[in-house]
Amino acid sequence: MISATGPSTATKIAAVAGGALAGLAAWALGDPLASMGVSPRLHLALALPVAVFFAAALPALGPLSAPRAAVLGAGLAVPLTVLTLLASFRFDDAIAFVESAHALMAVLVVVVIAVPILIAALRPGQHWRRYDDLFGNAWDIVLRCALAVAFAGLGWLVLFLGDTLLDLVGIDVIARLFDDDPQRFTLTGLLIGLALAALAETGLGKGQAQVLRLLRLLVPVVMAVTAVFLVAFPLQGLSSEAFGVLSEAGTLMAMAFAAALLVTATAGADDDGAARSATLRWCAAVLALLLPALSGLALVAVGLRVGQYGWTPDRLAAASIAVVLAGHGVVYAVAVLRGAGWMARLRQGNVAMAGVTVLVALAWLTPVLDPQRISASSQERRFARGAVSVEALDLAAMARDWGRSGDAAAERLATGDTPEAAALRERLDAIGSGRRDAPRLGTPRGRVDLAETLPTVGGAPVTSEMLGALNEWLLGQIADGCARATGEGRPGCLVIRAELLEAGAGDEAVIAYHDDTDTPRLIVLAERDGQWTSNAAMEIDGAAPDIDTLAADPPGGAAAPLRMLPLGQGGLVVLP
Structure with missing residues (x-):
């Protein structure tokens, strides 16, 4: 927890400036970098260390000075980036690696667990193996980050209301100030950094105690539900059709995680911070004894699925989580079964299991768990x-x-x-x-290949230049739609050429494609001054025609009479 003296002014300034810089970096390393034609692997190599650095360093500001927080952030960013880049060569295309998400989730797990430990290692008066330091640091980070994000949302709400109020008298200074993405991202980061600086100054010692007190109220409920489930479960049998489904294993793992969290909250940072109620202590001990059965069933459920259908990356991820939870269950049960002082033993077990969890996560970035x-x-x-x-x-x-x-x-x-x-x-x-020998959709060759597969009605076929107005994710959605067959066997995509705006204004087209619903999504493309622009994919009313109907009877453009009521510098457009 934060000391009574609080962070220095330089540290608070660093938190605010670091938040703003993190927001600006999040924008710059997103679409602008991709639009420059940077290769996906280089994009990953540039974006990942920045993301890890700020994700680790910003929550550490306050408990640590700015230089120490920077050392912590860099100490995590460099090795995790190297390991992740090496793991990315499991794929020819780094985009496919990122979309698989497993390695990035492993990076997140390492950051979340390592930051409280490294804060304790770098902070004077703390030790990385002392549980009360780790417990206090972890809860302090969780609460400060949650409140900082909530504060940023509240800040945007205030700005929106302020802009609406000033707009009534014709002043649009707020709208113009934050009209572009760089300003919006930077302001969001600045608000988060401002909140982190303020919260680091005041500390959250009492807030931690109140949150733990609320969590402990759930212990008897979760204990009772878990006990009833474990008593009733043998009546279903391990070979039941429902059991062994990955979603069922996910439910068991989520419940096991909740049980472990509640037992840990009851034990507190030390004996003085543990729950004082004998009832709560007894319920937590029973829940700790039930945890091996709950996590073990999750492991069995994953095992049944693997036995039926073999390994997949998702099942391997589920198995890794189940193994870690089962390890916690064994540690907790042994701590309770050894009698008095079980909470102290459980706390030390949590430190050991944190190390195990980090090792499992790191293994996902190495050939050990490919x-x-x-x-x-x-x-x-x-x-x-x-x-x-x-x-x-x-x-x-x-x-x-x-x-x-x-x-x-x-x-x-x-x-x-x-x-x-x-x-x-x-x-x-x-x-x-x-497959890997096909060009990425975001490349010129990829757009040419996709354009050749798009059926068109009402005019000339779509061109790769038109598709250049869409990002790679949308192109992938369209390609996936084309791969789906309609009821009449057509590709689940269609380009409709029609005059949508005033005559002579330029060329327009509508791309319709199916996702996992019967109603197509629409993307409008418009050419103005030689440049193609687009809107985001739109959902349309469920009564709208499907791809087969649109292909058989393509709609033509129709001029719609409009009326506008002038209101200040804008107006209200009324459709008939």
């Missing part, structure tokens, strides 16, 4: 022993989503000497547009 390689090998072995048919094998996921290892495994299966190899080759060729 989820794509492990998953591809698992599916290959299952196919070789006849556990999965040609039709059931998720060849698309292997070739598209599992990086180089998945693509290599798919090629080996399709070029083998098995009777099924020809059928696998046919399937693999059909999904070739998503």
Whole structure:
């Protein structure tokens, strides 16, 4: 927790300036960098260390001085960036690596656990192995960051109301001041930094105690629900159809995490900070004894799923979480079973399990836990022993989503000497547009290839220049829509050429595509002065025609009579 003297003025200034700089960096390292044609891997190499640095250093300001917080941020940013970049070479395309998300989640886990430990290591008077220091630092960071984000939202609400009020008298200074993305991002970061500086000065010692007191009220409820579940569960049997589904395992893991959190909150930072109620202590002890069964069932559920369908990256992630939770369960149960002083033993067990969790997360960034390689090998072995048919094998996921290892495994299966190899080759060729030898959609070649696949009605076909107005994510959504078949077997995408605005103003087009609903989404493209612009994807009314109807009877543009009521510098446009 923050000392009574509070942080220095220089530290508070650093928090405010650091927040503003973090916001500006978040904008600059986003779309502007991508629009410059920077390769995705270089983009990752530039953005990740900045993100890790600010995510670690900003919460440390206050407990630490600005130089020490900078050392902490850099000490995490450099090795995590190196490990992540090395892991990114599991994929030919860094965008696919980022979209897989598993490695980035591992980075987040390391940052969240390591920051309180490093603060204790760098802060005078604290020690990284002393539990009360780690406990206080962790809760202080959680509360300050949550309040800082809430303050930033409140700040934007005040600015919005202020802009609305001034707009009544024709003053739009606030709207013009924050009309562009750089200013908006910078202001958001500045508000967060301002809140962190203010909260670091006042400290949150009493706030921590109040939050822990509220959490402890839930211990009897969670203990009772868990006990009832564990008593009733054997009636279902481990082989029930519902059990072994990954979502069921997720529910068990979420409940196990909540139980571990509540037991930890009851134990507090030390004996003086632990719950005083004998009832709460007893309920927490029972909950600690139930935790191994709860986390163990989660592990069994994941294991059943893996036994049925083999490893995938998501199942490997679920198994990693389940193993960590099961480890906590064993530590907690042993601490209670050893009798008096169980809370002290539980606190030391939490320190050890924090180290284990960091090691597991780091393993995801090394060849030890390469989820794509492990998953591809698992599916290959299952196919070789006849556990999965040609039709059931998720060849698309292997070739598209599992990086180089998945693509290599798919090629080996399709070029083998098995009777099924020809059928696998046919399937693999059909999904070739998503494999590593296909150009990224955001590249000129990728846009040309996508433009050639888009069916068009009402005018000239779409061009790659038109698609240049869309970011890579939207292009991917359109490509996915085209890969879906409509009820009549058409691609689930369509370009409608029509005169949408005043005659002679320029060219327009509407791209309609299906996501996972029957109603298409729409993107409007418009050409003005030789440049194509677009809006975001729009949802339209559920009664709107689907792709088949639009293709069979393409709508034409129709002029709509408009009336405008002048209001100050703007006006109210009324549609009939």
